[in-house]
Amino acid sequence: MNEASRSDSMRGGGRATGRADYKLFQCIQCGFEYDEAKGWPDDGIAPGTRWDDIPDDWTCPDCGAAKADFYMVEIERS
Template sequence: MARWVCSVCDYEYVEEAGDPATAIPPGTLFEELPGDWRCPRCSVGKEAFVRAGEEEREINDEDYL
């Protein structure tokens, strides 16, 4: 399961936990969230989220080039 971070306010959507405040059950993948789901902290859409850890992978990948 992955974590997704809002690029505006740093809220983390944790797939393992879901989003109980909006009735999203635990285990719901980010890709399975409804299209109109919004960040519960700042109200931006899903497009503002990035998968946690991608920055570290990019740096690590560059180290091996």
């Protein structure tokens, strides 16, 4: 991913979708949850940033696990 694309993805990629369309991913090592709707501003990941748009070298902020160590969690949003 080039720097311009990465910058766009960190801002949420400009996609306009409803909160119900966002997914939740959980770390299999510590249980940390990444919610696409909320992003992770502490790491520069804007609300609305899709999981696929997060750099592959991103790690869990709680335990340092690799992005590959997360799985999608089925949730219902209102």
